[in-house]
Amino acid sequence: MKGIILIMDGMGDRPLKELDYQTPLQAANTPNMDKMAEEGINGIMDSIAPGIIPGSDTAHISILGYDPYVVYTGRGPFEASGVGVDVIPGDIAFRCNFSTVDEDGIVTDRRAGRIREGTKDIVDVLNTMVLEDYPDVKIIFKESTGHRAVLVLRGEGLSDKVSDADPKVEGNKPKEVVALDGSKEAEKTADILNKVVAKSYEMVKDHPVNLERIENNEPPANIVIPRGAGAVPVVEPINEKYEVNSACIAETGLIMGICRFAGMDIIEMEGVTGGVDTDLNVIVDTILDQVKNSDHDFFLINIDGADEAGHDGNVKEKLEFIEKVDEVVMSKLKDLEDVILILTADHSTPISVMNHSGDPVPMIIKGPEVRKDDVCKFSEVDAAKGGLCRIRGSDVMNILMDLMNNSHKFGA
Amino acid sequence: MKGIILIMDGMGDRPLKELDYQTPLQAANTPNMDKMAEEGINGIMDSIAPGIIPGSDTAHISILGYDPYVVYTGRGPFEASGVGVDVIPGDIAFRCNFSTVDEDGIVTDRRAGRIREGTKDIVDVLNTMVLEDYPDVKIIFKESTGHRAVLVLRGEGLSDKVSDADPKVEGNKPKEVVALDGSKEAEKTADILNKVVAKSYEMVKDHPVNLERIENNEPPANIVIPRGAGAVPVVEPINEKYEVNSACIAETGLIMGICRFAGMDIIEMEGVTGGVDTDLNVIVDTILDQVKNSDHDFFLINIDGADEAGHDGNVKEKLEFIEKVDEVVMSKLKDLEDVILILTADHSTPISVMNHSGDPVPMIIKGPEVRKDDVCKFSEVDAAKGGLCRIRGSDVMNILMDLMNNSHKFGA
Known part of the structure; x- marks a missing residue:
């Protein structure tokens, strides 16, 4: 049976x-x-x-x-595991959207025109990211379906007690991520996350996939906005x-x-x-x-x-x-x-x-x-x-x- | 009301x-x-x-x-209490079947032909059992309905973490009882139980009730097989x-x-x-x-x-x-x-x-x-x-x- x-x-x-x-x-x-x-x-x-x-x-x-x-420790770990990132206990995982921001940093499309193709190429670039202040933290991106992606932070002294960068409503800048419990680990993780968001824009705003989208009057996937922090259960x-x-x-x-x-x-x-x-x-x-x-x-x-x-x-x-x-x-x-x-x-x-x-x-x-x-x-x-x-x-x-x-x- | x-x-x-x-x-x-x-x-x-x-x-x-x-700590204590054994905390109780084994020790009928009469007389004999190696352990048998009986072990340092002697399927010997948690108490209890099973056969195989059953072509109740160990709650x-x-x-x-x-x-x-x-x-x-x-x-x-x-x-x-x-x-x-x-x-x-x-x-x-x-x-x-x-x-x-x-x- x-x-x-x-x-x-x-x-x-x-x-x-x-x-x-x-x-x-x-x-x-x-x-x-x-x-x-x-x-x-x-x-x-x-x-x-x-x-x-x-x-x-x-x-x-x-x-x-x-x-x-x-x-349940937040959506991130499940999404990350689902798209094939081999997460390990201690990892902090996030769901991300590829979004579109304008030159002033305002989110004009939370889903980057529901982009369906090219995100893998963008992720290949993002995966070379190293933060100057946190050289020991491994930053792993992985594209999911459509405009979705995951981000996994791997390293010592991280926490999932951090807020979302997702502003939820278009017309706003990405939210500054803050520590939710005032711990040193959460402060560190929030700082990392804010730097990852800013750096993602610098790294992919002129990515060939995005230049082509702009030429086609499609919103570029020029920033990554994480949410749903979770430690791996x-x-x-x-x-x-x-x-x-x-x-x-x-x-x-x-x-x-x-x-x-x-x-x-x-x-x-x-x-x-x-x-x-x-x-x-x-x-x-x-x-x-x-x-x-x-x-x-x-x-x-x-x-x-x-x-x-x-x-x-x-x-x-x-x-x-x-x-x-x-x-x-x-x-x-x-x-x-x-x-x-x-x-x-x-x-x-x-x-x-x-x-x-x-x-x-x-x-x-x-x-x-x-x-x-x-x-x-x-x-x-x-x-x-x-x-x-x-x-x-x-x-x-x-x-x-x-x-x-x-x-x-x-x-x- | x-x-x-x-x-x-x-x-x-x-x-x-x-x-x-x-x-x-x-x-x-x-x-x-x-x-x-x-x-x-x-x-x-x-x-x-x-x-x-x-x-x-x-x-x-x-x-x-x-x-x-x-x-719930296993069926034995409830069955024992039910048939009127005044169990006390620390006792280890078991359900038993009167079964039939042949001369090679193979179980040929797990329920001794669903025996309905004579088990009280068999129990009277079994209740005189004393194990040479464990003279301080009190061994209490009590008949229940049909082929069912209970066994209570009373003494110091016993455990209910022992396996069943019941082979479940006829054509097998009674299973050797083993300790389930490797503790000294369980080892001791398992050893006692194996000796009780063996000794029950020696004590009642030629019991008048059984000789009469053999003469009537009924399977004799010539062994007791315990299962369902439980400590009294x-x-x-x-x-x-x-x-x-x-x-x-x-x-x-x-x-x-x-x-x-x-x-x-x-x-x-x-x-x-x-x-x-x-x-x-x-x-x-x-x-x-x-x-x-x-x-x-x-x-x-x-x-x-x-x-x-x-x-x-x-x-x-x-x-x-x-x-x-x-x-x-x-x-x-x-x-x-x-x-x-x-x-x-x-x-x-x-x-x-x-x-x-x-x-x-x-x-x-x-x-x-x-x-x-x-x-x-x-x-x-x-x-x-x-x-x-x-x-x-x-x-x-x-x-x-x-x-x-x-x-x-x-x-x-």
């Missing part, structure tokens, strides 16, 4: 007036998901706890059976904890990073973007190939597009992306044999909020011997009437392992 | 193809339980937590309001914790042992077996007598047969036993006045698994002033639609005490 947790990132939503007070998932035409709801058991899930707004990272940490309040490998052979099929570095920390194998995919324009055929083919032909018996799958549409507040894109996943992916997954299949989301990203919310997400569990209920449609509202009632992210792995007959009795 | 928790051991199940994808409880004809569901409030319960597979012991510990992760008496006067009505030593640890009075019954062949009239008469004529105001009742049928994978026996409990027991209990009656299970023992699983169990609570819901049938699937939603074992005593108006406000 194999087990799959398929997470539609940010799929949960709230009722929308323009959808006659339905959520995008309710309004979407999803015959395959509905069939799965009919054949399985349904419920709602709070990834962390009711009303708590999860990040995609903390939600996945919780769903994978780890306590995010213990493990240590976790018990998921394969030992649950006696599985696990793999991660995901589009974004953040999710891959979490799975990498959990010791999961990362299955690489070409042609996926983490957006609504991703190639869903690549994803479903990868899943089917892995389930049928690999020794892996547990899969964490993340499809990211619904979250992007939610953040953009684009109801049409969110609804259509859900329908596309139903048609391209769920049509092929729903009838897999000898599989316990869980379909859910990591959190809600309501159109009206344009960010994550603490609303619970719907869940279906389907497979041999799984109890059935009366629910016949997959949605936030229908799922709440189902036989799972309301569970937490931290319950998911235990329930899945039990249904796979892959766990041990506690007691006699 | 009196309170009853009636636990049908192992009653929960999964859908079965041969029952048209119903569970045995769904398929069973249970008019009395259904009436109770209609008149009460329904829900599903995870004895420990969703997906966690409970033992009968850890489930009951949790339902009685104790944290099994704190209290200390818990707060339930009568103090909840301000009740409590009693336990159960068939098996394991459940009686847990209740004895909790300081409950144990009501003895004659003619019960812990199997599907038990005398349910004895059980229901004992309950009615206790509720009507005793000063006890809280009862933990355990009826074991459904669990046995589940372990045996016998769908017909499980279904029929549930129907028999409905007819013989629930017909008389469901209309008790001035009683809050809770009907539930401690865990699922699905026919398809032939062992416990982590699937939640159904629950009804019925009594004066208890809220009602729309559920009209007692089953795993119907209960999930009820007004209790999904609760945990650790909630049960608090809910019961509240409905009995027997608990105190926390705050003002």
Whole structure:
């Protein structure tokens, strides 16, 4: 028996007036998901706890059976691990955006026109950075998808108790990074970070990739702005904890990073973007190939597009992306044999909020011997009437392992 | 107002193809339980937590309001207490099977033909055992139901960190017991245990009970095989914790042992077996007598047969036993006045698994002033639609005490 947790990132939503007070998932035409709801058991899930707004990272940490309040030390380490930086305990890692600043240092585009190409060449230059005042600190950059990158600081006496450089709103300069706890280590790290931001502009403002972008009237990726400091945590490998052979099929570095920390194998995919324009055929083919032909018996799958549409507040894109996943992916997954299949989301990203919310997400569990209920449609509202009632992210792995007959009795 | 928790051991199940994808409880004809569901409030319960597979012991510990992760130190002490050994802190207790070995020491029947009679006489002989190398260690045997017995070691410098002698599968010799933590105490205890096993064979292989069994072509109970080592724990008496006067009505030593640890009075019954062949009239008469004529105001009742049928994978026996409990027991209990009656299970023992699983169990609570819901049938699937939603074992005593108006406000 194999087990799959398929997470539609940010799929949960709230009722929308323009959808006659339905959520995008309710309004979407999803015959395959509905069939799965009919054949399985349904419920709602709070990834962390009711009303708590999860990040995609903390939600996945919780769903994978780890306590995010213990493990989560900021987004940076997970993103860094996800894009392939071999972080080690003691490292301080940051998420970064390639951004655009004007000659006065004002951020004019936090995402550098959502740059998709050329960031690797820019990173090659940035990785030669050495700070005069801190020659012993190793500065490691790595590009991620789109405008995203990571920064890892490696050296003695560093701290993750530093503020973000990200000004959050365009029209401002990058924020001066400050120590959050007044420690010598945090003061040092903040100073390093401010110098890294300033130096990144000097080093890449005239990079050939940027000169070409300027010529094409595209915002140049002429500065790197870090945020989400985190010290690298240590976790018990998921394969030992649950006696599985696990793999991660995901589009974004953040999710891959979490799975990498959990010791999961990362299955690489070409042609996926983490957006609504991703190639869903690549994803479903990868899943089917892995389930049928690999020794892996547990899969964490993340499809990211619904979250992007939610953040953009684009109801049409969110609804259509859900329908596309139903048609391209769920049509092929729903009838897999000898599989316990869980379909859910990591959190809600309501159109009206344009960010994550603490609303619970719907869940279906389907497979041999799984109890059935009366629910016949997959949605936030229908799922709440189902036989799972309301569970937490931290319950998911235990329930899945039990249904796979892959766990041990506690007691006699 | 009196309170009853009636636990049908192992009653929960999964859908079965041969029952048209119903569970045995769904398929069973249970008019009395259904009436109770209609008149009460329904829900599903995870004895420990969703997906966690409970033992009968850890489930009951949790339902009685104790944290099994704190209290549970192995099955031995609970079983020993249950059959009436007055264990004291420091004792190391074990569950044992009377088994059959051949002349080469190979276990040919782990349960000695499910011996039902004569074990007391065998135990009388075993209780004269003294080990030459450990003259100060007191060796206490006590027979339990059927082929079951307990062993208690009392003395200085013993440990419960020892492995089982039970080979689990017939055709093997009893396993050599080893120290699990390398400590001197565990080494000593392991050595004692190996000597006890060997000596038990010498002492009882030619016991009159066994000679008679051999003559009748029944496997002799010619060796004792211990497992489930546990050091005796200390818990707060339930009568103090909840301000009740409590009693336990159960068939098996394991459940009686847990209740004895909790300081409950144990009501003895004659003619019960812990199997599907038990005398349910004895059980229901004992309950009615206790509720009507005793000063006890809280009862933990355990009826074991459904669990046995589940372990045996016998769908017909499980279904029929549930129907028999409905007819013989629930017909008389469901209309008790001035009683809050809770009907539930401690865990699922699905026919398809032939062992416990982590699937939640159904629950009804019925009594004066208890809220009602729309559920009209007692089953795993119907209960999930009820007004209790999904609760945990650790909630049960608090809910019961509240409905009995027997608990105190926390705050003002």
